[in-house]
Amino acid sequence: MNLRAAQVYIIMMFMTALASSTMFVTHGIYFVAELGLNPVQLVLMGTVLELTVLLFEGITGVVADTYSRRRSVIIGMFVIGAGFVLEGSVMWIGTMIPVLSLFAWVLVAELIWGIGHTFISGADSAWIVDEVGESNVGNLFLQTKRVSLWGNLLGIGLSVWMSTIAPNLPYVLGGLIYASVGVFLLFFMKETAFVGAVHKQQVSHWQHMKSTWLSGASTVRRNPILFMIVGVTLFSGAASEGYDRLWEMHLITEIGFPQNMALSMPMWFGLIAMVSTLISIAAVRITDSRLDMSNERVVFGAMFGLTAVRIAGIVMLAFSPNLIWALGSILIVGVVNTLSQPIYETWLNMNMESKSRATVLSMISQTDALGQTAGGPIVGWVGSRVSVRASLITAAVLLGPILTVFSRALRRR
Template identity: 60%
Template sequence: MKQLRASQVYIIMMFVTALANSTMFTTYAIYYVTELGLTPFQLVLIGTVLELAVLVFEGITGVVADTYSRRMSVIIGMLVMGIGFVLEGSVIWIVEWSTLLPVFIWMLIAQLFFGIGATFVSGAETAWIVDEIGEDKVGTLFMRSQRLALFAALIGIGLSVGFSTLAPNLPYIIGGMFYVGLGIFLLVYMKETNFAPQQKEAHVSPLQAMADTWMSGIKVVRRQPLLIMLIVVTIFIGAASEGYDRLRETFLINEIGFPQHIPFSMAVWFGILSAVSTILGLVAVRVMEQKLDMSDKRAVTAAMLLLFAARIGALISIALSTSFVWAMIGLLLISVIGILSHPVYNTWLNMNMESKTRATVLSMVSQADAFGQTAGGPVIGWVGSRFSLRASFILAGVFIMPVLVVLRRFISSNPRE
């Protein structure tokens, strides 16, 4: 059996997850809003349950990755998420067979699978690849994998529109199957050669060993001001993102509407939006690869500052939009900013972490994101339901503003040599 290099396995992992996510999430609003009839507040509550699962389980699963195996953690996570997505797509059939639980409760159960599975993967996959290829090469790999993942997303957009036309729940079924297939693939091809499980005394229980790893991660964070700053930044980013991510499609469907003179279905419009944003993202990532030195900590931080400032502007623009074209431009801008931010943010996180506790610290950062989304998401959702979705987008922009202050101070305290 042909062996694959760690970088190849990582790229395949990112490609398939991007394909699965694009297949599911391009047209998910049609399934959620028009088929299942979920309200804006219910949409945000679904996201809140997801983030609560992350908040509770992230620390446990991150420690499992550092104490026992990053490979094992990633594989478990892929399989659990796959099961959750298949369940989510099957909800509409389940409630037809049995009225024991309402649709909303089944969706919450599916989100628990999603959240728990995501915590097994979160941090572990990054810690694994950094250890396998080294910190000096990982920034370039993140950019390359992001570019290839965008190509996968384009394929997934077509699949999503096609399957959604057949049945609104099919994209979730297919996406879940992609995740299960990826878990099986990783079971065969993913190797772990540069990670040694933390040694523990013979009398130390597994729970005590994980607790020791967790405490080591806390000590790493406490003695590095940058990591404390990362966690603070992530809380505000999470608070801003949850409401917008859950409500943007509802905003288009209920408040802006689609052009009536163009005979496209809702699925096609969402496909066009996703395809255009992905193509623009490909161009933007290519330009950033050429212009940004991903090994320069100060340059990476400055890039993050610019990206988040642009995100605030785009959120305010969407809130003020009065036409479909105006709203589409704002949505496309935020999407491209998100595409660029992912590899930059991941590189920034990994520049100041020790290998032995990398997955644990990354899990702490993910918990900070989950805490921000759990605390901020319902507030933004309530504002959207009580006042308007436009007000919720403005509030999301306000939540990001403290991030700019923190990043600006970091740049000022680290002058260019």
């Protein structure tokens, strides 16, 4: 096991978790209370992001497998940083350059963020799996998630503090953190276990990229588990877009916060994120010690159980009669999402070849983007026409087919 690579990966994920938490803990306040976006606009942001991923993911994944996963990740860090700084600066830029509306500038930032994401998506996992080996990566993913949660905790404090000063500052700071990670990786990220296909034979770059993409597509088509993962990812993406974009609006507009407590809105969202993170740290630690991440059937069963709990949590939030009930539901969904990520990544990497790993991971990410692009506008439309509660119920319904797929597969296996 390459311990140096593992350390670099852990630091990278800690810093990106810090940046993401800094931005996203209070982003509902920025977009809903400050910029005044409605449910359709909130979902359209995600639609632009996911369409970008859908269009560019396959290209950048092939680039990572053809040239260098390291180079792809570093480029992505700088591009994402630029996108987030722009997103946090739309109020200033909209005043100085009024050729676009504030919402249009937000969409441009989402476009840049999406392009940067495609450079990293798949490439980071493919790099670390090759460096440490498939047999070690499951436990490393869980360990990384546990460390990342501490980054989340630090980011919560930064988010609340910066949002209290100005609602847009968390995005500016988050973008700068991403750029600093790019600088760090330039010096410390090494690629020792992978040689890009373009360096192996003397044929054209485009021929290598084409053959790599076809190899990845063939891998998905031949492997029933990977083909099933594509279906699961499609419906999961469709459901997650609605929930991720609208749960804050549900709290702000339909549940509300107590007026007789000396807590500002940023403090409420910070408190929610902090409690969720602390519970998640404990849950990941228990999972790491008790779940055999090298046993595919165990991993498979864990995904089934977590999906069922996720559906129940979203439905509970939709029918919440008060703030306490809503907060409990949000915590359940948050912990489930935290546990699902490393288990899902382990499940993915158990079923693919090294030479096309980044390409296949990018194809899976494209499937997620397709689901979010197709399902997000539907969920947003329901929220505008009926209510945000109805949107949440729609998101839960979209997760239903995943349980059917899991149950049938478990019976077969």
